[in-house]
Amino acid sequence: MELGLLAGAFGSQITIDMDRIRQAESAGFTSVWTAEAYGSDAVTTASWILAQTEKIKVGTAIMQMPARSPAMTAMTAMTLNQLSGGRFLVGLGPSGPQVIEGWHGVAYGRPLTRTKEYIEIMRKVFAREEPVTHEGYHYQLPYRGEDGTGLGKPLRSILAADTSIPIYTASISPNGLECSAEVADGVFPIWMNPERYDLIEGALERGFAAAGNGKSLDDFKVMPFVTVVMGNDVEQCRTPVKQSMALYIGGMGARDKNFYNDYAKRLGYPDDAKRIQDNFLGGKKSEAVGAVPDALVDDVALVGPRERIVDRLAAWKEAAAKGQVASMVLGCRQPEALEAIAEAVL
Numbered sequence: 001m002e003l004g005l006l007a008g009a010f011g012s013q014i015t016i017d018m019d020r021i022r023q024a025e026s027a028g029f030t031s032v033w034t035a036e037a038y039g040s041d042a043v044t045t046a047s048w049i050l051a052q053t054e055k056i057k058v059g060t061a062i063m064q065m066p067a068r069s070p071a072m073t074a075m076t077a078m079t080l081n082q083l084s085g086g087r088f089l090v091g092l093g094p095s096g097p098q099v100i101e102g103w104h105g106v107a108y109g110r111p112l113t114r115t116k117e118y119i120e121i122m123r124k125v126f127a128r129e130e131p132v133t134h135e136g137y138h139y140q141l142p143y144r145g146e147d148g149t150g151l152g153k154p155l156r157s158i159l160a161a162d163t164s165i166p167i168y169t170a171s172i173s174p175n176g177l178e179c180s181a182e183v184a185d186g187v188f189p190i191w192m193n194p195e196r197y198d199l200i201e202g203a204l205e206r207g208f209a210a211a212g213n214g215k216s217l218d219d220f221k222v223m224p225f226v227t228v229v230m231g232n233d234v235e236q237c238r239t240p241v242k243q244s245m246a247l248y249i250g251g252m253g254a255r256d257k258n259f260y261n262d263y264a265k266r267l268g269y270p271d272d273a274k275r276i277q278d279n280f281l282g283g284k285k286s287e288a289v290g291a292v293p294d295a296l297v298d299d300v301a302l303v304g305p306r307e308r309i310v311d312r313l314a315a316w317k318e319a320a321a322k323g324q325v326a327s328m329v330l331g332c333r334q335p336e337a338l339e340a341i342a343e344a345v346l
Helices: 018-027 042-051 070-083 097-102 111-127 174-183 198-211 234-251 259-266 270-281 285-290 294-300 306-321 335-345
Strands: 002-006 031-034 057-060 088-093 167-170 186-188 225-230 302-304 327-331
Touching: 002 018, 002 335, 018 031, 018 335, 031 042, 031 088, 031 327, 042 057, 042 070, 042 088, 070 088, 070 111, 088 111, 111 167, 111 174, 167 174, 174 186, 174 198, 225 234, 225 306, 225 335, 234 259, 234 270, 234 285, 234 294, 234 302, 259 270, 270 285, 302 306, 306 335, 327 335
Parallel strands: 002 031, 002 327, 031 057, 057 088, 088 167, 167 186, 225 302, 225 327
Antiparallel strands: none
């Protein structure tokens, strides 16, 4: 099983812990991942890390698709992959309507349709077999809208072809997982219980079947985000995980359209998910945090003393041995925790 590292840079000041990233690189981690919301962007931070590392691959988890044209994202990927000696990884996602329409000022549209069109166009750009054309719901190349000039022409990338760049998507909904399995090279579930692969198996298998080319887990990476907090007080270690989960389960979306809330229910916590959301949307954020079950945290995160974390890693390694998890992408700020996990896994 591979290990990856989240290098999140959220906040009013951009903070990228290069010492932690270099530690991961030296320990044998395969990848490090940047992110974006409505502050710092994922590409600039990825470029910064690539320039200061030598072996580790660097990806975007995620680039917001509606914020960039597919051709622009392909250009960015090919450029960074050349400059880094083949170390750039593409991670894409539709984000959400609050950000896309409120921040970027464009229609959210149909996220799964956009994902399929976006990746199809990117792969055409990467392959450089012919000038790129596309006729879809979200994208037309050349553009033929009424507000266009009519002067657009199909173009082929100036850069050399590069079909080695993998494309991953972020998803947890059944339809999103199916879409990823059909058109992408892997998926980032924000949380995963390594003992419940069955919760995503059906959607992935439907996507593999839709791909129509014998695709399977052999050609696809499941790379869940796994928060790690090491310390002697288990409950204290659970607290930051609960705070994050309360935000996502309770407030990331409308009451009747929250993918994270739906996912928490599928993970086996329907009553708790409702309680978290009711409290969060009712302005009772502390109560929402308190409503996150200890068991849910323990299912999807690694918390507590070193020996407790190493013990829980057995389930992850077993899932990896079955081919159900390709990489754990760790959200971890503690050098000692990274060291412990690297020693246990790599």
